[in-house]
Amino acid sequence: MQQKKRILLIDDDADFIYLNKVFLESKGYRIITAYNGEEGLKKAIENKPDLIVLDVMMTRITEGFDVSRKIRMDERLKTIPVIMLTGIRKKERLPWTFEPDDNWLPVTKFLEKPISPQKLLKEIEKIVK
Amino acid sequence: MNQKGNVLIVDDELSIREACRKILLKEGLHVDVAEDGLEAKEKIERENFDLVLIDLKLPHLSGEDLLHWLRSFNPDIVPVIITGYPSFDSAVSAIREGAYDYIPKPFTSGELRRIVRRGLERKFLIQEMHKLREEQEKNLKLISQEKTKLKSVINSMADGVLVVNRYGKVVLYNSAIRHILNLSGNCLDKSLEEVIKRQTLIRLVNSQLKEKKKKVFSQEIGINNRDYLVNVASVSDNGEKLGVVVSFRDVTKLRKLADMKSAFLNMVSHEIRSPLSIIEGYLDVVLKGIVKDENQIKSMIERVKVRTQTLRELTDDLLNLARMESEKIKRELVPINLQEVILEMVEFYKDKAREKEIKININIEPVPSIMADRNDIALLFTNLLDNAIKYNVRGGSVDIHVKKEGFDLCVKIKDSGVGIPKESIKLIFDEFYRVKNEKTRMVPGTGLGLSIVQKIVKAYRGKIKVTSKEGEGSSFSVYLPLENLCRGLEYD
Numbered sequence: 001m002q003q004k005k006r007i008l009l010i011d012d013d014a015d016f017i018y019l020n021k022v023f024l025e026s027k028g029y030r031i032i033t034a035y036n037g038e039e040g041l042k043k044a045i046e047n048k049p050d051l052i053v054l055d056v057m058m059t060r061i062t063e064g065f066d067v068s069r070k071i072r073m074d075e076r077l078k079t080i081p082v083i084m085l086t087g088i089r090k091k092e093r094l095p096w097t098f099e100p101d102d103n104w105l106p107v108t109k110f111l112e113k114p115i116s117p118q119k120l121l122k123e124i125e126k127i128v129k
Numbered sequence: 130m131n132q133k134g135n136v137l138i139v140d141d142e143l144s145i146r147e148a149c150r151k152i153l154l155k156e157g158l159h160v161d162v163a164e165d166g167l168e169a170k171e172k173i174e175r176e177n178f179d180l181v182l183i184d185l186k187l188p189h190l191s192g193e194d195l196l197h198w199l200r201s202f203n204p205d206i207v208p209v210i211i212t213g214y215p216s217f218d219s220a221v222s223a224i225r226e227g228a229y230d231y232i233p234k235p236f237t238s239g240e241l242r243r244i245v246r247r248g249l250e251r252k253f254l255i256q257e258m259h260k261l262r263e264e265q266e267k268n269l270k271l272i273s274q275e276k277t278k279l280k281s282v283i284n285s286m287a288d289g290v291l292v293v294n295r296y297g298k299v300v301l302y303n304s305a306i307r308h309i310l311n312l313s314g315n316c317l318d319k320s321l322e323e324v325i326k327r328q329t330l331i332r333l334v335n336s337q338l339k340e341k342k343k344k345v346f347s348q349e350i351g352i353n354n355r356d357y358l359v360n361v362a363s364v365s366d367n368g369e370k371l372g373v374v375v376s377f378r379d380v381t382k383l384r385k386l387a388d389m390k391s392a393f394l395n396m397v398s399h400e401i402r403s404p405l406s407i408i409e410g411y412l413d414v415v416l417k418g419i420v421k422d423e424n425q426i427k428s429m430i431e432r433v434k435v436r437t438q439t440l441r442e443l444t445d446d447l448l449n450l451a452r453m454e455s456e457k458i459k460r461e462l463v464p465i466n467l468q469e470v471i472l473e474m475v476e477f478y479k480d481k482a483r484e485k486e487i488k489i490n491i492n493i494e495p496v497p498s499i500m501a502d503r504n505d506i507a508l509l510f511t512n513l514l515d516n517a518i519k520y521n522v523r524g525g526s527v528d529i530h531v532k533k534e535g536f537d538l539c540v541k542i543k544d545s546g547v548g549i550p551k552e553s554i555k556l557i558f559d560e561f562y563r564v565k566n567e568k569t570r571m572v573p574g575t576g577l578g579l580s581i582v583q584k585i586v587k588a589y590r591g592k593i594k595v596t597s598k599e600g601e602g603s604s605f606s607v608y609l610p611l612e613n614l615c616r617g618l619e620y621d
Contacts, residue, residue: 013403013407015407015411015432015436016407018429018432019407019410019411019414019429020410022414022419022420022425022429023410023414023419026414026419026420087399087403113403113406114402114403114405114406114407115406116406116409116410116413117410117413117414118413
């Protein structure tokens with residue numbers, strides 16, 4: 001039997017984590033969770049997930065942003081695909097671009113919140129399968 | 130003045146003096162006589178004459194000298210020369226000197242009457258002319274006064290005003306516009322392009338100059354970090370376009386308010402969208418049978434309840450604010466025992482406090498019950514207690530102290546929370562304002578709670594004091610004047 005794909009969810013909204021964990025597990029994934037960037041990085045190194053789903057705004061407004069750069073700079077993590085989520089809409093003019101870019105926003109995919117578990121699953125399947 | 134005419138006859142010959150006098154008296158004129166130049170001079174200085182008949186040959190002061198003096202003394206008096214044939218040449222020179230007419234001796238009564246009448250007509254014409262000139266001067270003065278008045282009115286206006294003629298030249302502007310557009314020097318008669326360097330404005334004015342129909346062009350334009358509503362209206366006379374009036378109204382505050390409102394709407398929609406999507410997600414996995422475990426289903430439904438509750442709180446806040454902002458609201462003033470209200474409220478927040486392990490200490494000194502609207506009082510202290518818990522740290526505390534202080538009832542709610550940055554304290558009562566830093570970012574809120582609090586305190590003519598230190602906590606003291614609580618109240 002094929003081993004289950006492992007996804008690390010990093011978000012400070014407990015409901016978002018809970019809901020998506022239940023949903024994605026029902027679709028055959030193994031879910032690891034973390035509620036802030038620091039915990040997320042630690043769990044990423046420990047578990048070597050197949051994909052990381054990362055929220056931008058956690059304790060600090062750019063926490064997820066910093067985490068994504070750390071992931072790319074870490075030899076152990078830099079090949080793991082990252083889906084970045086944010087509730088900030090583009091017109092709010094933040095000092096970073098929303099287009100994935102190796103240096104500036106080194107993530108695989110950028111998605112806006114709110115996002116339904118089904119939609120998130122579709123995006124995950126595009127990357128992991 | 131005698132409108133029929135006041136005449137002086139100057140002649141050394143008595144017969145001529147008298148003859149002339151009689152003729153002219155019959156004409157209904159006022160007549161006086163002088164027999165030499167000096168007497169004539171005295172009389173002219175004393176009395177107002179319209180016309181002087183002067184014989185050229187006079188003792189003491191010659192007719193020519195008298196004429197000369199008369200011209201400089203009062204050029205309005207009409208001099209007529211009486212002359213005999215031998216001195217006809219001198220009569221001609223007298224006319225050159227300024228005599229109006231001459232009458233050669235001997236003359237008939239008809240000739241005298243005719244010449245005097247003509248002379249008087251001239252005098253009255255001169256008078257009329259003077260009157261007209263005076264009136265004209267008065268009118269001119271009035272006009273210039275009106276102009277000055279208009280100018281001061283325009284210059285006192287807070288709005289900037291700029292008038293451009295149909296050739297695009299500046300013909301009028303006020304001091305406000307100088308300030309707004311940073312103009313220096315004289316701008317009159319300069320072309321618009323020289324005066325304003327802003328293409329948007331020039332385009333707006335030019336399109337109005339070309340516009341056939343009568344309508345006002347309006348546009349909001351940012352100038353030097355301020356927002357102006359620029360209205361461009363045409364000036365026409367009998368359908369002919371003379372130019373345009375451009376007025377600049379500073380709408381910076383309004384713009385800010387509008388921006389705040391739309392920022393608020395953005396925030397509200399975000400605050401509504403996120404929990405709704407979570408609620409939808411939970412319901413979806415339950416309804417589709419993705420979760421089957423009874424306990425898991427139960428916990429999900431519980432989470433749905435929590436998120437729904439937050440949403441309801443948000444709508445409550447919005448409704449309360451709308452209630453405050455709408456016209457004067459009706460209040461039902463009833464005696465309120467503050468101890469009861471506070472205890473009820475604390476009971477309500479017990480679970481929330483326990484969740485964060487926050488200890489609520491209550492110290493209520495005996496205070497008289499107050500006349501107030503129950504909704505207001507509940508809303509006031511609920512908002513403050515809610516903040517004290519929301520912005521508190523795990524394991525923190527909230528102290529509530531109720532006491533009488535002078536003529537005021539004082540309720541102090543002190544927390545051991547994250548505190549308010551110094552520069553934010555004066556802003557926290559502003560609608561939609563929220564302290565944004567890493568400690569508060571995830572605390573849900575609308576930015577309306579304290580606005581509501583302040584509106585209520587104001588309505589009861591009370592005041593609110595805030596002290597806070599970042600990392601140590603905040604303290605809100607509400608003072609409600611006891612005597613005012615019995616009177617009719619209204620919101621501002």
